[in-house]
Amino acid sequence: MPSFLLNERMNPELKRRVRLSLKSDLRERAGGQSARQGHWAVRAMMVLGVIGLASFLTVTYRQSRAELARERAQLLSAYQRQAAVFDAAFRARTEKVERLLAHAHEPYVGDWIDPGIRQAGALDALLAQPLSYVRGPIRGFLSDAERRQTSKEAGPEALIRCLVDPPASIKESELLRHLGRIYQPKRFVGRFYDFENARGAFAFLDSGFEDEVRHVERMKQLLAQSRELREQKLGQAAEARQVRLFVSVFDEPKDRGAAADFDGEAVHYLRLSVLDLDTPRVWLRVRRQVDPQWISEKSRLAYSRELDSCRLAYELRQELRENQPQGEK
Amino acid sequence: MAGKSYPLVDLLEAVPKWRVDPEALDTQLVFSFAGSTTGGLFADTLAAATLPPSSWESEGFVHDLFVERLVRDCFCGAGPLVTLKYITRLIARPPADLATIETRRRVLAELSSSPHLLQELKRLHTQLLALKGEMEGTGQRERWDVHRKQLDILAAFAAIVRLMESGFGGAQSALSQLTAFASRVTESEGFASLVSLLSYDSKQATVDFRVQMGADGRVRQLELLRLDEEVENPFVNPAWRRWAAKLELLVRGYRFSHAEVMARLLDAVFEGVRAFFPCLVPLLGDVEFYLGATQFRARAEAAGLSMCLPSFVSSAEPRRLIGLFNPLLLSAGTRPVPCDLVTDRHDTTLLITGPNSGGKTRLLQAVGLAQLLAQSGLFVPAREAQLSLAQGLVVSLIQETYADQPEGRLGMELMRIRALFEKLPVGAIVILDELCSGTNPSEGEEIFELVVTMLAELKPQAYITTHFLEFAARLERERRIPGLRFVQVELGQHHEPTYQFVSGVAKTSLAHHAAARLGVTGDQLMALIEQKLRLGRGH
Numbered sequence: 117m118p119s120f121l122l123n124e125r126m127n128p129e130l131k132r133r134v135r136l137s138l139k140s141d142l143r144e145r146a147g148g149q150s151a152r153q154g155h156w157a158v159r160a161m162m163v164l165g166v167i168g169l170a171s172f173l174t175v176t177y178r179q180s181r182a183e184l185a186r187e188r189a190q191l192l193s194a195y196q197r198q199a200a201v202f203d204a205a206f207r208a209r210t211e212k213v214e215r216l217l218a219h220a221h222e223p224y225v226g227d228w229i230d231p232g233i234r235q236a237g238a239l240d241a242l243l244a245q246p247l248s249y250v251r252g253p254i255r256g257f258l259s260d261a262e263r264r265q266t267s268k269e270a271g272p273e274a275l276i277r278c279l280v281d282p283p284a285s286i287k288e289s290e291l292l293r294h295l296g297r298i299y300q301p302k303r304f305v306g307r308f309y310d311f312e313n314a315r316g317a318f319a320f321l322d323s324g325f326e327d328e329v330r331h332v333e334r335m336k337q338l339l340a341q342s343r344e345l346r347e348q349k350l351g352q353a354a355e356a357r358q359v360r361l362f363v364s365v366f367d368e369p370k371d372r373g374a375a376a377d378f379d380g381e382a383v384h385y386l387r388l389s390v391l392d393l394d395t396p397r398v399w400l401r402v403r404r405q406v407d408p409q410w411i412s413e414k415s416r417l418a419y420s421r422e423l424d425s426c427r428l429a430y431e432l433r434q435e436l437r438e439n440q441p442q443g444e445k
Numbered sequence: 446m447a448g449k450s451y452p453l454v455d456l457l458e459a460v461p462k463w464r465v466d467p468e469a470l471d472t473q474l475v476f477s478f479a480g481s482t483t484g485g486l487f488a489d490t491l492a493a494a495t496l497p498p499s500s501w502e503s504e505g506f507v508h509d510l511f512v513e514r515l516v517r518d519c520f521c522g523a524g525p526l527v528t529l530k531y532i533t534r535l536i537a538r539p540p541a542d543l544a545t546i547e548t549r550r551r552v553l554a555e556l557s558s559s560p561h562l563l564q565e566l567k568r569l570h571t572q573l574l575a576l577k578g579e580m581e582g583t584g585q586r587e588r589w590d591v592h593r594k595q596l597d598i599l600a601a602f603a604a605i606v607r608l609m610e611s612g613f614g615g616a617q618s619a620l621s622q623l624t625a626f627a628s629r630v631t632e633s634e635g636f637a638s639l640v641s642l643l644s645y646d647s648k649q650a651t652v653d654f655r656v657q658m659g660a661d662g663r664v665r666q667l668e669l670l671r672l673d674e675e676v677e678n679p680f681v682n683p684a685w686r687r688w689a690a691k692l693e694l695l696v697r698g699y700r701f702s703h704a705e706v707m708a709r710l711l712d713a714v715f716e717g718v719r720a721f722f723p724c725l726v727p728l729l730g731d732v733e734f735y736l737g738a739t740q741f742r743a744r745a746e747a748a749g750l751s752m753c754l755p756s757f758v759s760s761a762e763p764r765r766l767i768g769l770f771n772p773l774l775l776s777a778g779t780r781p782v783p784c785d786l787v788t789d790r791h792d793t794t795l796l797i798t799g800p801n802s803g804g805k806t807r808l809l810q811a812v813g814l815a816q817l818l819a820q821s822g823l824f825v826p827a828r829e830a831q832l833s834l835a836q837g838l839v840v841s842l843i844q845e846t847y848a849d850q851p852e853g854r855l856g857m858e859l860m861r862i863r864a865l866f867e868k869l870p871v872g873a874i875v876i877l878d879e880l881c882s883g884t885n886p887s888e889g890e891e892i893f894e895l896v897v898t899m900l901a902e903l904k905p906q907a908y909i910t911t912h913f914l915e916f917a918a919r920l921e922r923e924r925r926i927p928g929l930r931f932v933q934v935e936l937g938q939h940h941e942p943t944y945q946f947v948s949g950v951a952k953t954s955l956a957h958h959a960a961a962r963l964g965v966t967g968d969q970l971m972a973l974i975e976q977k978l979r980l981g982r983g984h
Contacts, residue, residue: 120690121709125679129634133713138697142712143479146472163696 220257251365274422278429317353377420456731459544480591491531503537518776520737539820549822565612635717645680755830768828791833794907798951799934803942837873
């Protein structure tokens, strides 16, 4: 009679006695009451039930583990595919933009116009490439949180649009028409990109997400991580990878007592920079004053800031043209 | 177990015999091992044990010699003997077989000459008591942790066997049976399995680990260095097999637990050594018999008294009891005064005379106990002893008066004499205190002479005390009755008893000395009367 209590190391005599003990216990053999209870068939059913339940649980468990492994592999694959875009050069450019924004509040160091930008058509060629643009008040870049908030709100507005696509003149009526054109929805598709998303993406990539995925033990956690990866929108953030040019405009505070228009525009200085992100080269750095006094009462109610910005863009282009080398005008 | 043979260890008889029914005992032990309540198993079994054949009838002396008190007070050492009743019965029925007496004497002689063996026997006694405690345990532990109890029983058994094997190797007497028994046990497969199971229980696996402590005393790191399982042990199984075994037991009607697996293994292991258990029960009695005797001797020596194993001679040879003392006095806390008692032969009637409180009755007790202990194979309360084996012992020392006694004092005395002749075998020892003291001296002396004359026909070793001094003196003078011998209490310079005995008949019982000691002189009684009269006038 085989038994799991027996093994090959046991003496045959001991095996015999163990078998005897399985048939009837010591007290029973001495004429007493057996310690055994219940009919064997009931016991067998119980054991079969236990074995069946254990088998079911084992199979279920193994299946869930396999599914978890499969999902994990898919998630890791998706993650690695998306993360591959975020290379060292992209990281360097993102960090450079972050440093520039962090130094926005520092004293202005003076105007600079790269000779290369004075060449005829150089500015157009420069601005024709994908670029990133940020504009905001200097006090909006003091802390990290403020920089995040300002960067989110600082989309491409009239100044950069008019710099890329200048108006024909600075007549108010012409500028208003031009503003209507440059704010058409598909006007600058694929021209402006946001580094704020790239910065967030790099922070996510550095958070140890991949390790967490490798060590997660429950499907629920894995699904949450999959959702987290989707919410990061790495694909959207990766678009900034092609950007080599960064244009920033930092508005200095208006003078105390200066009147402001409805849209907040008032006479004040602003600092405009055009930087190459792959080299230390500064194409343009100027500090100019804008003053909405020239705008008619009618237009100032609604377009004061846009008109001021577009006019400044026009005037900057004019300034660069006037300073072109002889023979190129 | 029907028809199964049980190995036997018997330290008390020349030819080892079962004094208990081993099969019935085996059944009781099985129930005990299985967790049933069996309190008193050892003592009750031995109390009902049969004893070696004896020609002695204990009713004739056990009461008058205070045998139970002797065993209780003198044989017990630091703790009481658990088989006291058994030992008392053993002593009260000395074996008829001389070889058995010699067997016991050889054991005691060996224990006396070898302190090592005595020490080992004490250790064995302790281990047997431990086993008894485990087997008879009736506490809560048995109810909730019967397997631990069973493991402890097996561990106690293993310790006993190892002690027997190692401690009694050089024994020449019956103690050598212990080694032989132990060898038989240790060579058995059952014992090997038992050892493996105990090892499995105590160290299934050995774990080495390193603990790193911080400055605050807390554990910083716990590193497992090594894990060794006893893979050669037949009871060690991998985890999956242990689980499968539990399931198997569930199917077979047992509980699903590791304890149930252990129960099956314990069952099987106990079955392998079960046949060796029954002999341990009488063995406890045997060991206590000898330890009690050595304890008795040690106690006497502590009081400055000597005990010895007597030499046996024929009844025609001289009786010698040198330095004889009464052990009942020793147990009462009094230091007895040893005396010498020497006669030219054993089959005599010794008439003992002397003053009241001179030690005559104490001498009779000492003589009776010495003969009893000698024939039980034990030390006797004497520095040197030469005795003849007797076929029986009849002692009559205490003459109590009962409210419902059928006769007066003389009638009771005569009934006592009749009973004496009814139960007295030839060649027995007779001890009588103050024969025929219940009637007037002239009639008493007649009956006394008749009894003494008739006794001689039975060739007894008789010891009789009397206060019929003139009558005794006449018997000494006339020498008409053969085999009569006379000793008297020796008196000191001031007529005080010395508790020694010399040849002859006393001249006086010194009743006036006793009366004076107890305040019964004429002057003392008159003083009491006058005191009462004065008090009466005062009122």
